Amino acid sequence: xxxxxxxxxxxxxxxxxxxxxxxxxxxxxxxxxxxxxxxxxxxxxxxxxxxxxxxxxxxxxxxxxxxxxxxxxxxxxxxxxxxxxxxxxxxxxxxxxxxxxxxxxxxxxxxxxxxxxxxxxxxxxxxxxxxxxxxxxxxxxxxxxxxxxxxxxxxxxxxxxxxxxxxxxxxxx
Numbered sequence: 001x002x003x004x005x006x007x008x009x010x011x012x013x014x015x016x017x018x019x020x021x022x023x024x025x026x027x028x029x030x031x032x033x034x035x036x037x038x039x040x041x042x043x044x045x046x047x048x049x050x051x052x053x054x055x056x057x058x059x060x061x062x063x064x065x066x067x068x069x070x071x072x073x074x075x076x077x078x079x080x081x082x083x084x085x086x087x088x089x090x091x092x093x094x095x096x097x098x099x100x101x102x103x104x105x106x107x108x109x110x111x112x113x114x115x116x117x118x119x120x121x122x123x124x125x126x127x128x129x130x131x132x133x134x135x136x137x138x139x140x141x142x143x144x145x146x147x148x149x150x151x152x153x154x155x156x157x158x159x160x161x162x163x164x165x166x167x168x169x170x171x172x173x
């Protein structure tokens with residue numbers, strides 16, 4: 001497996017990151033409808049697509065990137081958790097709340113550069129409880145990898161030895 005340009009030469013807390021689709025304009029509209037406009041049924045569609053495209057990870061459990069409290073209140077649900085629960089059913093893997101927010105992030109990640117994104121989420125996550133040795137971390141979109149790396153680091157602190165990241169979409173620069 002080869003590392004992308006953003007990860008090359010860096011120590012990262014996850015072993016791999018895979019996505020079902022490219023995060024292009026069409027995917028952006030779908031994700032926005034799902035996350036910001038209350039189209040919750042799209043979590044089911046996203047999970048089905050991911051299962052069709054991505055091989056089931058060889059892990060003990062699925063975890064998810066926890067939502068920010070304010071965003072959860074405004075949306076009324078947690079998109080990454082909803083996606084993880086659907087994937088857990090389809091892949092027949094337990095879904096566990098293994099990561100928690102340890103602090104609010106200063107700003108939303110959208111519009112920030114790579115270094116700013118890393119700095120923005122550094123230390124934003126902590127283990128919620130002990131993790132199994134191998135975990136699949138689920139999120140909706142992998143943009144720079146900063147959020148995935150920060151959440152995976154929390155899983156590692158909680159005892160995970162290997163973390164695999166899966167997302168619906170992946171931005172390519």
